[in-house]
Amino acid sequence: MAEDRRKEIVRHLSEDDLDRLLAETDDDKISKRLTFVKRLYKGATLEDAADDVGRSSGTATRWARRWNEGGLGLLTPNFGGGRPPKLDEDEQDELIERLRDGQPWKSQEVQHLLSEKFDAEYHPHYLGTFLRDLGLSYAKPRPKRPHQPENPDEILEERVDDALDEDDQPHNKRAGDDGEGWVVDEDVCTDGGTVIGFFDASQPQPYDNSRRVWYVDDPHVERPLVKTEDSAVGFYAPNGESLVTFTEDETKERICEVLELIREQNPGKRILLVLDKHGSHIYEYTRKRAHQLGIDLIFLPSGSPHLNPIEKVWDYLKWTMCPIIVENEGEFKILVKDVFERITRRISYAQSWCEKFLDLQKLS
Incomplete structure (x- = not known):
């Protein structure tokens, strides 16, 4: 079923003027266009107005x-x-x-x-104009991840709801896991409310060759570039x-040490704790230790x-x-921690996420 699209149409002429032009013209091409505009004046959708004159929805949009x-x-x-168009409508x-x-x-x-299908050729300088007139856009393509499901938002929403619905079973436990050790540590208290957090590792570096810099006559950087091989886990x-x-490294042992700090x-x-499915994250060792610490993984x-x-x-x-x-490197790591602390306190990147995925009544 075609989408019911209604188009805001500018009334350059009155309906009476359109009727007069329709009565005066004997050109079928002009007649169809004027009829199309008149139907839009009357509130028809683009598809319906196009059907009335035997044109496609793409032509209607143009x-x-x-x-x-x-x-x-x-x-x-x-x-x-003038010269007729190389491709008719x-x-x-x-x-x-x-x-x-x-x-x-x-x-x-x-x-x-x-060339192959229409036996037509356009000058490279004009091709862009021709394609834009057809309604095409010219931009960098957005990569589509091959393993991403069709409905990731719905899947995440279900997982958040599942984590919020507390029951007797450890949330992090899966079928087939060892039955021993799924007990919250005695010194861990979890009845004082709920903290929502987002977890990930990155490798920031103190330089960016893609960033523009000022220079007098030589844009090359000669000073030594500080670098770290360690991962920043946030x-x-x-x-x-x-x-x-x-x-x-980002092994399960190191990740669990970070969970203990959290x-x-x-x-x-x-x-x-919202996190991706990195191998060290989904390992039973990590999921069990998170449960012992009172941390539910989403x-x-x-x-x-x-x-x-x-x-x-x-x-x-x-x-x-x-x-x-x-x-x-030491100065760089101190800088990372300082900037991370300032950013996470000053800017709420998670506001829209929380509004979309969290049931605040269950969270409280």
């Missing part, structure tokens, strides 16, 4: 845009003179459908398609105490880092730090 931008002059060019509609089926396209690929807690620490920083409360759907607000924290941290000059 006609409506041309009318809004230039009125009658842009919608009804002089069909009686039916061929343009066919081209759009072919481009839609195989999108996205490089310019060279479009040229090859035009915990971003909008309603708790955030932290970041460095680990020599518990120390956030005593007396249950912790909901795993993101595969290929969905955009659903973890700490990713935005890392991006802003790297952008903030890259122009700052440090003398050594």
